[in-house]
Amino acid sequence: YIHMAGAFGGASRSLYEAVRSFPSGAVTPVFVAPHGSVLDFFSRLGEVIVARGISQFDNTRYGHYRGLRWLILLREMAYLPFTLAALIRAKRRWPDADLVHVNEITGIVPWLLARRLFNVPIVLHVRSVAQEGSTSLRSQWIDRLVRTRADAVVAIDDTVRNSLPKDWPVSVVHNGFSAAAKTEGVADLKARLGLDPESFKIGFVGNFLRVKGIQELVEAARLTRDRGLNVEFIVVGGDAGSSEGIKARILNAVGLGQNLGAEFKASIEAHGLQDRFHLTGFMPDVARAYGLMDVLCFPSHYDAPGRPIFEAAFLKVPSIAAIRHPTPDTLVNGVTGIAIAPRDAGALADAIEQLAKNPSLVVSMGEAAYQMAISTFDPVANAARLLAIYRDVIDRRSRT
16 A cells, blocks of 8 residues: 555545455555654554655646646655655565555556556555546646556545546445444543533534635634624644744745644634634544534535545534535535535535524434445445455456
8 A cells, every 4th residue: 555645634544444444364454655643553454664755746626736836846856766765665575465556646656666666456546536627738647647557446436536537447435434433432522622511513623734624614613703603613633744933834825835733723812712612633533523513514625525524424413514516425415414615714604503503404414414424434345345446456467
């Protein structure tokens, strides 16, 4: 498995959940990943080779290069020797690997290097919405690579699949959440946070990144406070990297920085919202936090569903999600939650107010979300689908 980001987040949790849900002995997992909190989780499953950094090439809808974002390629170029060195070490340690699984389509460089070094089938997992309709040379290049050098393409949901070329052979395998029912310790967490028993409780799960909509969350909190609503916010997560210091301030000022932890906390204080925000920090047992929430907010700029939506659904918690065109496998607007436009704090506040004033609607949406979750995001069933793809590509390669 090749994973490109060091901070433990949605993509790494999804991979972790899938691998540990395989039948015993079906897969011997080994990993190449950069330094970061992902190592603690991946090392529970198998050996890990650690790279100082792993090069990516981002042509997704949100992250594609334009303007100053082209400067990010300098970092990816700097990571090239570390990427190659880590994969050479992987080849020496695991010379008989049967398959390489690349955990996001942005991992083009390690994908191509691994294909050359290992000469085994490549499974490409697509977790981000692609840049649709692009005729740029880079999009044409990626299209050719997928058609000729990927043995299988897996999309995490229908939103992602619909953003990919229609004639790509793509299998949709949803993520899973095997810890959803383990909510022991909810009462202890509630007491530690000092929550108001009478408040309407909004949850947020994710790193303190600009793209996660953390700024819109603070503004929505200010708006609901000014409207006289008794709403509290339970925030699970932390900085994916440093958000303090000169480097972070410069990157944020030019729009290249994503880590906003320091700015987020300062904004809470500036608006006098300290009594409304309860920050838990990173929680590996995130189900405990979902057990405290009435509604989950997912105000991401990606314009796509994220795994907190279905994780919360397993606890019968509906979502307010920033998705313009939700698909029924992840969010049914008005049934399992409310869809709003990304980057719209006013719409987020309106949706919070609507649900805060309609507790029966929250209950019915939570039940519908739960039914969707158990039918679509079962970890064992989805791991079995992924394992079937592994076996198919290995079988096809053996016959050629």
